[in-house]
Amino acid sequence: MQAVRAEGLTKRFGNLTAVDGVTFSVREGEIFGFLGPNGAGKTTTINMLITLLRPTAGEAWVAGHSVLREPREVRRRIGVVFQDPSLDRDLTGRENLVLHGLAYGMGREEIRGRISELLEFVELTPFADRQVKTYSGGMVRRLEIARALVHDPDILFLDEPTLGLDPQTRARIWDYISRLRREEGTTIFMTTHYMDEAEALCDRVAIIDHGRIVALGPPEELKASLGSDVVYVEGEGDLEALGRSVVDAGLAADFSLSGGELRLRVRSASAAIPRILELASALGIRVGEVTYRRPSLGDVFLHLTGRRLRDEEASPPRPLRGVRRRFS
Numbered sequence: 001m002q003a004v005r006a007e008g009l010t011k012r013f014g015n016l017t018a019v020d021g022v023t024f025s026v027r028e029g030e031i032f033g034f035l036g037p038n039g040a041g042k043t044t045t046i047n048m049l050i051t052l053l054r055p056t057a058g059e060a061w062v063a064g065h066s067v068l069r070e071p072r073e074v075r076r077r078i079g080v081v082f083q084d085p086s087l088d089r090d091l092t093g094r095e096n097l098v099l100h101g102l103a104y105g106m107g108r109e110e111i112r113g114r115i116s117e118l119l120e121f122v123e124l125t126p127f128a129d130r131q132v133k134t135y136s137g138g139m140v141r142r143l144e145i146a147r148a149l150v151h152d153p154d155i156l157f158l159d160e161p162t163l164g165l166d167p168q169t170r171a172r173i174w175d176y177i178s179r180l181r182r183e184e185g186t187t188i189f190m191t192t193h194y195m196d197e198a199e200a201l202c203d204r205v206a207i208i209d210h211g212r213i214v215a216l217g218p219p220e221e222l223k224a225s226l227g228s229d230v231v232y233v234e235g236e237g238d239l240e241a242l243g244r245s246v247v248d249a250g251l252a253a254d255f256s257l258s259g260g261e262l263r264l265r266v267r268s269a270s271a272a273i274p275r276i277l278e279l280a281s282a283l284g285i286r287v288g289e290v291t292y293r294r295p296s297l298g299d300v301f302l303h304l305t306g307r308r309l310r311d312e313e314a315s316p317p318r319p320l321r322g323v324r325r326r327f328s
């Protein structure tokens with residue numbers, strides 16, 4: 001069974017079509033991401049799936065239930081972490097979780113057991129009895145994840161789970177998300193405008209722009225669809241001859257030379273690099289350093305839309321340390 005299925009899901013606000021006929025499905029046990037810039041329609045899509053907003057057109061099923069006709073069934077089976085914090089700041093962390101369990105009709109004993117597990121999971125046990133207003137931004141986010149899990153949902157919806165958090169806290173939240181899927185088999189639907197987050201976590205990503213899905217697939221496939229890695233070779237000798245022979249050998253589409261560095265566009269860096277080094281050695285070139293760069297999801301977005309993802313983090317060329325040690 002599909003955990004989520006959307007068909008032609010559409011939301012208009014007056015003249016603005018915020019979500020424009022999206023069709024996709026999320027498999028059980030999968031981490032599925034919506035990646036797109038601010039205003040792309042990510043939150044609006046989530047709000048329709050979690051039955052907070054009524055679609056203008058189209059339909060969606062969550063955990064096998066129609067969001068239009070069976071909203072209560074849908075709500076029972078999902079957990080939600082909203083983009084904006086929604087905890088009661090005057091209550092303690094634990095009190096927030098208890099309230100949530102009561103709202104879902106759970107018994108006191110069941111709630112107590114579940115909450116102590118979850119507080120451990122998000123590493124908040126020592127802070128559980130402090131008021132939420134004393135928490136840092138990262139602690140608030142972790143408590144919200146715990147709250148979304150109190151009633152043991154099948155599907156967890158996370159809207160921009162690490163928005164505005166520092167790198168350590170982000171890494172920690174990534175770890176919780178992947179453990180949830182691995183250890184509990186929870187299906188996860190998340191949105192993000194950080195391409196590194198989509199790459200780190202998602203089995204499949206839908207790239208969304210102006211309310212439409214412009215590409216959908218595993219991050220590796222989306223990147224591979226651009227068709228090239230870039231390899232940089234630095235060394236002493238006739239690098240131009242090396243460039244020519246790499247192209248003649250059918251390993252690279254083209255090459256360019258600048259500042260004593262040879263740049264080659266290849267289909268797969270890992271397959272091409274050993275053969276490039278063989279050719280270099282045959283030409284008597286002393287190779288200093290080999291680096292390569294994979295296209296990122298940001299490159300995919302740029303390719304499809306002609307624009308950059310906002311807040312995109314640049315990925316610097318990755319040095320191949322093993323290669324450098326062996327060949328320098």
Ligand SMILES: Nc1ncnc2c1ncn2[C@@H]1O[C@H](COP(=O)(O)OP(=O)(O)O)[C@@H](O)[C@H]1O
Pocket residue numbers: 013016018036037038039040041042043044045
């Ligand atoms: N309640 C609303 N009324 C009018 N316009 C809205 C409303 N909610 C969202 N929008 C607009 O819909 C578009 C998509 O918004 P949103 O789904 O929040 O995008 P994202 O979450 O990808 O940043 C934006 O242009 C936003 O201004």
Ligand SMILES: [Mg+2]
Pocket residue numbers: 042043044083159160
């Ligand atoms: Mg949003």
